[in-house]
Amino acid sequence: MGIPSGYTSAQVVQAVPTGINSALVLISSTTIGNAVSSVTVSNAFSSTYDNYKILISGGASSALGGLSLQLGATTTGYYWSVPRLVYGGAASNETGANGSSFTSVGGMNADGLGMNVDLIAPFLSKNTFYYSNQVANGTSSVAGGGGGFLNNTTSYTAFTVAPSSGTLTGGTIRVYGYINS
């Protein structure tokens, strides 16, 4: 692709040119360490944006499983549902009421981590909603679209990602903000 008019390089544009009012802006990029049982990203959410996207890619886990998402230090009140199908097979839905985290928001195995979550209003003093497609990366695993909400009105600045079992090594957690205007 050529360099667009008005730009001097083909690098990813993180600053938004005047007149463009719809964009995702990279807030933070965190490299996951070696054999960690959880990763907390602080100062991810603020008054600058109402809504956010969290992407995880690369890396590996020590076990096949899922990734969970927790906001701040809150360990109760997570309501979620993930209707899923086993690859080439039957339904294998997961759901939780008043759980300790959003449990099934990403996939992981020795060949990679994957998570793509939209968070609505984590910083606002409102319920926080999440929307995600969980894709588990085992040949007999599952995929499906799900979501949920956190049943409080706490304002959050941080989140924690954790494996359903084992540990995580490597990979990158990127947080983007959806411009409000």
Add this chain to the structure above:
Amino acid sequence: MMATHKVQIDDVVRDATPAEVAQIEARQAEAEAQAEAAEARAVARQAVLDRLGLTEQEAQLLLGS
């Protein structure tokens, strides 16, 4: 003996505190229970399909997912 875990806060990796270890183990136990419950539902569904003599594809045609 309590298992050891490492936690990462932004770019800093350190040993988990006892409270954090308890939280990690509770979270992993909850995830395991969720997976087992999903598996149990799938097994129960298959048992019903077997009784009815339906394949999974036929069930999806009739019932959706």
